[in-house]
Amino acid sequence: MGGGIRFIILLFLVLLQFLDISVALPLCTDSRAPYAPNYRGAFCAYNETTCCNYAKNMKLKQKFFSMNVSDTDCASLLKSILCARCDPFSAELFRIGSVPREVPVLCNSTVSQDSTQSLQSTNDFCSKVWNTCQNVSIVNSPFSAALQGRAGIPTNSSSTKLTNLWQSQSDFCDALGGASDDGMACFAGEPVTLNSTGIPSPTNGMCLEKIGNGSYINMVAHPDGSNRALFSNQQGVIWLATIPDEGSGGILELETSPFLDLTDEVHFDTEFGLLGIAFHPKFMENGRFFASFSCDKANGPNCDGRCACNSDVNCDPAKLSPDSGAEPCRYQSVIAEFTVNGSASQPSMASRANPSEVRRIFTMGLPFTAHHGGQILFGPNDGYLYFMMGDGGGMADPYNFSQNKRSLLGKIMRFDIDKTPSSDEVNDLDLWGNYSIPVDNPYANVKGLAKEIWAMGFRNPWRCCFDSIRPSYFLCADVGQDQYEEVNLITKEGNYGWRVYEGPYLFSPSQSPGGNTTPSSIKAIFPVMGYNRSDVNTNEGSASITGGYFYRSTTDPCMYGKYLYADLYGGAIWVGSENPINSGKFVSSRISFNCAHDTPVNCSFSPESSLPALSYIFSFGEDNNKDVYLLTNSGVYRIVRASRCNYTCAKETTLPSPGPDSSPRSEAGFYRDPYSTFVMLTSLLCLVFINYYALL
Numbered sequence: 001m002g003g004g005i006r007f008i009i010l011l012f013l014v015l016l017q018f019l020d021i022s023v024a025l026p027l028c029t030d031s032r033a034p035y036a037p038n039y040r041g042a043f044c045a046y047n048e049t050t051c052c053n054y055a056k057n058m059k060l061k062q063k064f065f066s067m068n069v070s071d072t073d074c075a076s077l078l079k080s081i082l083c084a085r086c087d088p089f090s091a092e093l094f095r096i097g098s099v100p101r102e103v104p105v106l107c108n109s110t111v112s113q114d115s116t117q118s119l120q121s122t123n124d125f126c127s128k129v130w131n132t133c134q135n136v137s138i139v140n141s142p143f144s145a146a147l148q149g150r151a152g153i154p155t156n157s158s159s160t161k162l163t164n165l166w167q168s169q170s171d172f173c174d175a176l177g178g179a180s181d182d183g184m185a186c187f188a189g190e191p192v193t194l195n196s197t198g199i200p201s202p203t204n205g206m207c208l209e210k211i212g213n214g215s216y217i218n219m220v221a222h223p224d225g226s227n228r229a230l231f232s233n234q235q236g237v238i239w240l241a242t243i244p245d246e247g248s249g250g251i252l253e254l255e256t257s258p259f260l261d262l263t264d265e266v267h268f269d270t271e272f273g274l275l276g277i278a279f280h281p282k283f284m285e286n287g288r289f290f291a292s293f294s295c296d297k298a299n300g301p302n303c304d305g306r307c308a309c310n311s312d313v314n315c316d317p318a319k320l321s322p323d324s325g326a327e328p329c330r331y332q333s334v335i336a337e338f339t340v341n342g343s344a345s346q347p348s349m350a351s352r353a354n355p356s357e358v359r360r361i362f363t364m365g366l367p368f369t370a371h372h373g374g375q376i377l378f379g380p381n382d383g384y385l386y387f388m389m390g391d392g393g394g395m396a397d398p399y400n401f402s403q404n405k406r407s408l409l410g411k412i413m414r415f416d417i418d419k420t421p422s423s424d425e426v427n428d429l430d431l432w433g434n435y436s437i438p439v440d441n442p443y444a445n446v447k448g449l450a451k452e453i454w455a456m457g458f459r460n461p462w463r464c465c466f467d468s469i470r471p472s473y474f475l476c477a478d479v480g481q482d483q484y485e486e487v488n489l490i491t492k493e494g495n496y497g498w499r500v501y502e503g504p505y506l507f508s509p510s511q512s513p514g515g516n517t518t519p520s521s522i523k524a525i526f527p528v529m530g531y532n533r534s535d536v537n538t539n540e541g542s543a544s545i546t547g548g549y550f551y552r553s554t555t556d557p558c559m560y561g562k563y564l565y566a567d568l569y570g571g572a573i574w575v576g577s578e579n580p581i582n583s584g585k586f587v588s589s590r591i592s593f594n595c596a597h598d599t600p601v602n603c604s605f606s607p608e609s610s611l612p613a614l615s616y617i618f619s620f621g622e623d624n625n626k627d628v629y630l631l632t633n634s635g636v637y638r639i640v641r642a643s644r645c646n647y648t649c650a651k652e653t654t655l656p657s658p659g660p661d662s663s664p665r666s667e668a669g670f671y672r673d674p675y676s677t678f679v680m681l682t683s684l685l686c687l688v689f690i691n692y693y694a695l696l
């Protein structure tokens with residue numbers, strides 16, 4: 001993560017807008033980022049960004065004419081409905097992730113049902129469709145397709161009217177209507193536009209309570225929905241623990257013996273160790289559990305995968321000089337499966353896993369000793385296993401692995417671990433272990449490219465999350481080299497730029513044996529948040545981002561909906577606010593933080609620094625209550641009610657805890673509000689006093 005002399009070309013974001021780039025969000029129904037239309041005169045005229053290429057447009061055009069709709073008003077509504085597929089918000093309009101829809105969610109009146117007038121109102125698009133089209137014959141109606149599988153519904157080949165399918169407007173809108181809400185947009189006949197919420201809702205400070213002294217780098221909530229979670233340390237021990245209620249004064253209670261102890265297998269060093277843990281989405285039924293860790297080939301035959309430096313990627317292990325002096329690919333990245341079967345009558349009752357590995361999912365030799373991510377997450381929508389992998393180290397990705405689609409380095413991978421491949425498939429597909437390739441992975445059918453890839457162009461993705469209320473929001477922080485620490489919104493086949501770009505800036509490596517990637521040859525997606533490394537002054541003279549979560553708890557309602565991230569070195573935490581909601585546009589600002597006066601475990605303050613001694617912020621965690629935790633070298637901290645630190649959050653007083661509706665929607669942005677500066681100064685003063693009294 002260190003420094004080094006590099007030639008950096010600074011290019012301001014303004015200039016970048018002239019390049020042909022993709023945007024991060026909104027999302028298309030296939031989870032890709034929308035793009036600028038690449039031809040003119042499209043059937044579906046989305047002129048800025050779209051989800052439809054030429055072929056998709058032609059298909060929609062055909063579909064439209066095959067409907068043979070005589071009524072022009074209805075035809076124009078139907079065209080807009082078909083073309084909603086091309087809307088850059090199509091993923092939301094079609095609610096991807098739930099049951100696939102044939103027609104988008106049609107904006108419904110949000111006014112009460114008995115008010116007939118409101119149902120006729122012009123922004124009630126669903127009623128407008130019903131009123132305009134109810135008696136119109138539609139061949140191959142997309143509406144009947146929406147009902148396929150239900151009893152008594154005419155088949156799609158015939159010509160149908162809406163009145164054949166639904167009794168009344170309210171039946172129709174029950175089935176297809178929906179409101180625009182905090183999570184999703186609905187379709188009202190026009191390309192989706194989002195309102196800027198405008199009113200800043202200041203968050204003047206984040207209050208932390210310390211609930212344990214342990215140093216962990218992973219936390220995963222128990223799938224049984226209880227107040228339990230697993231905590232693991234970098235050395236390789238996983239503990240099951242019970243989390244105390246907020247404000248109860250309780251501390252984290254670990255089970256007496258570990259859930260799983262992998263220290264014998266795990267290679268532990270600065271960037272090596274037990275790096276990720278995950279419950280199978282159906283853990284409650286199948287008891288399956290996964291761990292991602294580093295191993296040392298010298299430790300036995302269980303650590304002997306193919307080397308990521310190989311001839312497929314123009315890398316000769318014999319010529320590689322690893323930074324550690326050790327042989328190339330001595331250290332490896334592993335994903336292994338375990339089970340709790342046999343240790344309890346049901347998986348939820350288990351307090352230990354069986355220590356013997358059930359199945360080796362993945363093993364890959366690493367070229368150097370740094371940047372190999374390691375987090376594993378199951379996608380909430382698709383149930384596939386996502387695996388974050390860095391560029392493998394060596395300054396400035398010397399072999400250009402991150403941009404190489406044959407390499408798994410610098411990538412986010414996506415595996416199907418529920419389908420076991422035959423050994424033929426393992427060989428034919430050049431797999432790195434025992435997993436299958438999801439059919440919709442971007443290169444699943446492209447010969448020669450790595451079929452595991454979901455997204456690319458990362459340096460060292462250090463902590464990703466799926467927003468718990470909007471699973472299409474997959475955010476990853478990516479550690480920078482010299483200039484910029486970034487947060488990316490991950491989309492299918494997205495290229496996040498490294499080492500053509502570092503954050504928004506063009507990057508020029510001082511050495512690149514084996515070629516370079518030109519900026520014009522890729523469609524880089526730029527970060528949605530981030531900070532300049534020069535903005536953090538740490539004792540180490542360094543910076544390294546740690547990605548967090550979208551805060552979805554009601555414990556601190558002023559924090560609701562904001563994305564949290566931090567610098568590893570413990571001195572700085574940011575909150576990112578999206579405005580408008582669902583736009584993928586964020587503004588972030590540093591937030592001051594302090595220790596609750598009634599913290600169960602004392603938060604110590606370091607005399608040299610103005611801030612609580614958080615030490616290294618390794619990771620964040622989220623429990624079943626959606627409360628967010630900081631996992632640091634000095635212990636486990638929970639974000640609690642602001643008032644416990646004498647910060648003010650006006651919404652906190654409205655007890656019982658407010659729901660998402662009354663959540664703050666935005667904040668002012670790139671400025672540091674005067675109040676938080678005031679609070680910070682006050683806490684500084686308090687520190688001075690505390691130190692003063694300590695001396696007496």
Ligand SMILES: *[C@@H]1O[C@H](CO)[C@@H](O)[C@H](O)[C@H]1NC(C)=O
Binds near residue numbers: 045047048
């Ligand atoms: C996009 O099209 C709309 C009309 O469909 C028009 O009002 C708008 O100016 C166009 N924008 C650009 C950038 O061409």
Ligand SMILES: *[C@@H]1O[C@H](CO)[C@@H](O)[C@H](O)[C@H]1NC(C)=O
Binds near residue numbers: 068070139
């Ligand atoms: C389209 O509708 C017209 C009547 O509006 C009818 O004469 C014609 O046969 C229809 N075409 C098809 C292909 O169904």
Ligand SMILES: *[C@@H]1O[C@H](CO)[C@@H](O)[C@H](O)[C@H]1NC(C)=O
Binds near residue numbers: 131132135
């Ligand atoms: C549709 O048909 C029904 C009954 O046949 C009639 O009451 C209604 O007015 C018609 N609607 C339109 C828009 O023509």
Ligand SMILES: *[C@@H]1O[C@H](CO)[C@@H](O)[C@H](O)[C@H]1NC(C)=O
Binds near residue numbers: 155156157
């Ligand atoms: C309904 O449409 C689908 C695809 O458009 C087609 O495969 C199927 O054969 C159609 N069903 C009937 C009964 O025509």
Ligand SMILES: *[C@@H]1O[C@H](CO)[C@@H](O)[C@H](O)[C@H]1NC(C)=O
Binds near residue numbers: 170178
């Ligand atoms: C849409 O409005 C109808 C009343 O017309 C109502 O019954 C239905 O629940 C609404 N649907 C949704 C998803 O809000």
Ligand SMILES: *[C@@H]1O[C@H](CO)[C@@H](O)[C@H](O)[C@H]1NC(C)=O
Binds near residue numbers: 180193194195
């Ligand atoms: C945006 O604001 C306008 C005017 O305040 C309102 O009519 C419209 O419904 C809003 N749109 C959304 C998507 O919230």
Ligand SMILES: *[C@@H]1O[C@H](CO)[C@@H](O)[C@H](O)[C@H]1NC(C)=O
Binds near residue numbers: 212213251601
């Ligand atoms: C945490 O560490 C502090 C200081 O070493 C100690 O006083 C305290 O008892 C510890 N608390 C727990 C819960 O382990």
Ligand SMILES: *[C@@H]1O[C@H](CO)[C@@H](O)[C@H](O)[C@H]1NC(C)=O
Binds near residue numbers: 339
């Ligand atoms: C664990 O038990 C469940 C049934 O309780 C079974 O479905 C699953 O296959 C078992 N897993 C292993 C690894 O034996």
Ligand SMILES: *[C@@H]1O[C@H](CO)[C@@H](O)[C@H](O)[C@H]1NC(C)=O
Binds near residue numbers: 358359420421422
């Ligand atoms: C993959 O794992 C399954 C389940 O443990 C096992 O039955 C199968 O033999 C393994 N396949 C290969 C190719 O190793």
Ligand SMILES: *[C@@H]1O[C@H](CO)[C@@H](O)[C@H](O)[C@H]1NC(C)=O
Binds near residue numbers: 314401513
């Ligand atoms: C770097 O990536 C580009 C593809 O973008 C490729 O042309 C070049 O050969 C790569 N270099 C190496 C060493 O793989």
Ligand SMILES: *[C@@H]1O[C@H](CO)[C@@H](O)[C@H](O)[C@H]1NC(C)=O
Binds near residue numbers: 531532535
């Ligand atoms: C980083 O620094 C550049 C140049 O000083 C500045 O333009 C940019 O706004 C900074 N970015 C952030 C996120 O602070």
Ligand SMILES: *[C@@H]1O[C@H](CO)[C@@H](O)[C@H](O)[C@H]1NC(C)=O
Binds near residue numbers: 597645646686
């Ligand atoms: C916080 O507020 C409480 C109650 O108003 C007060 O007793 C306490 O001294 C305050 N603490 C600090 C650090 O200002």
